[in-house]
Amino acid sequence: MDLQSIEHPSQIKHLSRDELIKLSGDIRSFLINNLSETGGHLGPNLGVVELTLALHQEFDSPNDKFLWDVGHQAYVHKMLTGRTNQFSTLRQYQGLCGFPKRNESEHDIWETGHSSTSLSAAMGMAIARDIKQEDHHVVPVIGDGALTGGMALEALNHIGHEQKNMIVILNDNEMSIAPNVGAMHNMLARLRSGQRYNWVKDELEFLLKKIPTVGGRIANTAERIKDSMKYLVVPGMFFEELGFTYYGPVDGHSYDDLFKSIDYAKKTEGPIIIHVLTTKGKGYHPAENDTVGTWHGVGPYKIESGESVKKGSSGKAWSKVISDSLMDLAKTDERIVAITPAMTVGSKLEDFRKAFPDRLFDVGIAEQHATTVSAGLATQGMKPVLSIYSTFLQRGYDQVIHDVCRQNLNVIFGIDRAGLVGADGETHQGVFDISFLRDLPNMKIMMPKDAKEGQNMVYTAVQNDDGPMALRYPRGNASDEPKLGDYESIPLGSWEVLKDGDDLVILTFGTMIPRALEAANSLEKEGISVRVINARFIKPLDHDLMHQLAQEKLPILTIEEHALQGGFGSAVLEFFEVEKLPFPYISRMGIPDRFIEHGSVDDLLEEVGLTVEKIEQEVKEIVPTQRKRA
Ligand SMILES: Cc1ncc(C[n+]2csc(CCOP(=O)(O)OP(=O)(O)O)c2C)c(N)n1
C-alpha cells in the first residue's frame, strides 16, 4: 500500500501480515527521511510503528478513541489518518503540529504535550460513553515515562475503582527522554523480564476455584494461599491490585503478539492494561542505540551519520550557562542540590551529575513532587535548585504556593525555556510564569540580559537567604560565553540603564533587550531619544528608579516576551496605582491573550508583533503626541 495514498485508517483494515510489515518499513523510511529535514521526535515514533498500525487495524478510529501520552509519539497515527503529505511542514509555522491537534483531524480526540493526562481524559470519555450508553473503546496509549507522572497514578486509582471498560496500552521502551527512573520503572523492568502468565493466571483462578469451599480458618488460609500464589506467579500484581487486568509483557514489534493481546483485551470486562515492550528509535541505528536521550527530539540531521545539521547557532546554550555556573558554585557550597523532573538532558545537567552524582536528583515526570522535595531540602538548610521548564512548572503550582512561598523557603527555581520555545508550540511556550509567580508573596523573579549577568544571577540566588527566588532564562543560546568565576551579587530589585534618552523610556528584560536597543538606536537617527532600561528584576521592581520615572513624567513602553495578562507590564501599571503616583503615558508590548502555536521563535515573534519595526512604530506613535502634551 502506498503510504501517501492513506487518507483514512480503514484503508489498512484488510492488509495482510506481510503487507503490514512492508508498510511498517515504508513508514520508518519516511520518518527517517522526513525528520532529517524537519527535525522532531524521531526516537519515540520509530518505536511505535507496529503498535500504531495494529491499533488502527484492530479498532475503528475515531469511533474508538485513541489518546496519545505524552503525545510526541503520534506521528504514525497522523500518517494513518491522512496527514502524511503535511509532514514537510512538521512543527513549522502554520504547519503540522508535533502533538495531537483536534482542529487537524477528527482522529485527534485529545490534545497532549504535557505528560500523564491521557488516563484522566480517557476516564472522562469512558464515563460519558456509559452515561450516553454508547458503544466504543477508549484506548489511551501511555509511555513508561508518562506513567511516572502523578496524574497517571491518580487516574489508575480512580479507573480501577470504577471498573470502567478501558484498554490502556503501556508503551514501555525503558526510556523517558533519558533512561527512565524510579521504582515504577524498576517494577516494569521486572515485568519486562518475566514470561507472559496470563494463561497461568486464568488456569490458576480456575484451579483455585475448584478447591471445595470449606468453612472457618481453612477457607481463609486457602484464600491467602491463592492470593500469595498470585503474587508469586502472576506479574503485574501492582496493576491487578488496583483493579486492572494486567496483560503482558507483549512484544510491541510482533504483529502476532499485538493482535493476540488486543483480542484478549476486547473480551476483557473492566479496565485492562496491555504492557507492550518496544524499542525507542527502532530501525535507525543511531536512535536505536541511544542510551542518553539524544534521539528523543532532534533537529535536522545527516541520515548516513546521524550528525546534526546545526543552523548557525553561536554562543553557549542558556541551560549550560546556568548549569555550569551552578556546578562551579557547588564545588565550594555543599548546600547546593539540583532537582530535575525528568529533564536532565534538556536542562544540560549531565555534567553536574558527573561532578556531583549524590547532589542531582531526577525525580521522573513529577513536577509536584520535585517542588516539594526542594521545599523539604530547604527546611534543612540546603540550597535546592529546581531546574524546570517554565511550562512544566505549571504542573507544580500549588506546591510553589503552599509549600515554598507560604513557608518562605530558600528554593531557587531555575526556570528554563522561559519565553517562546518555537517548534513544540502552545503546550510548551514558557509565557505564563511571570503572571503566576508574580502574585505570590515572598517570591522574587529575575531574568538576565546575557550569560555574564546570568552567572551573577545564579550566584545572587545562591547567596540569597530571603526566601524563594526564580531565575528565568530562554531556550536557545546566550550571545556571550564568559568564563566562570568573578561572580558579583546583584542588589535585589536593581535595574540597569543601558541607553540614555529623554523622549520615552523602554522597560524590558532578557530576550527583548537586543530588539529594544536596536529600535532605540535607529530612532535616535530620527531625532527620537529613547532610554532603554534592563528591568532584570521583574519582582521586586526597582522602586527608586520607578519613582524617578514618575517625577520625569516620560511616557513608558514595557516590552516582554511573556503574556501581557498579569505580566511585567501589568506590574508597572500597578506600581503607579499602589504608590498613588500620577500615571505617565504607559504602553505595553507582549504576547496577546491567546495561545501561541508552533513555528520558529522568529516567526512567532513576528506574529505577536515583538519586532524591531513594531517597537519603532509604537514609539513613533507615542512620542509626537506626548511632545504636544508636554
Ligand atoms: C508534565 C511534563 N513534564 C515533562 C515533559 C517532558 N517530556 C516530554 S516526553 C518525556 C518523556 C516521556 O517518556 P515516555 O512517556 O516513556 O515516552 P517515550 O518518549 O519513551 O515514547 C518528557 C519527560 C512533558 N512533556 N510534560
Ligand SMILES: CC(=O)[C@@H](O)[C@H](O)COP(=O)(O)O
Ligand atoms: C515532548 C516534550 O515535552 C519534550 O520532548 C520537549 O519537546 C523537550 O523540549 P526541548 O527540545 O526544548 O528540550
Ligand SMILES: [Mg+2]
Ligand atoms: Mg518511554
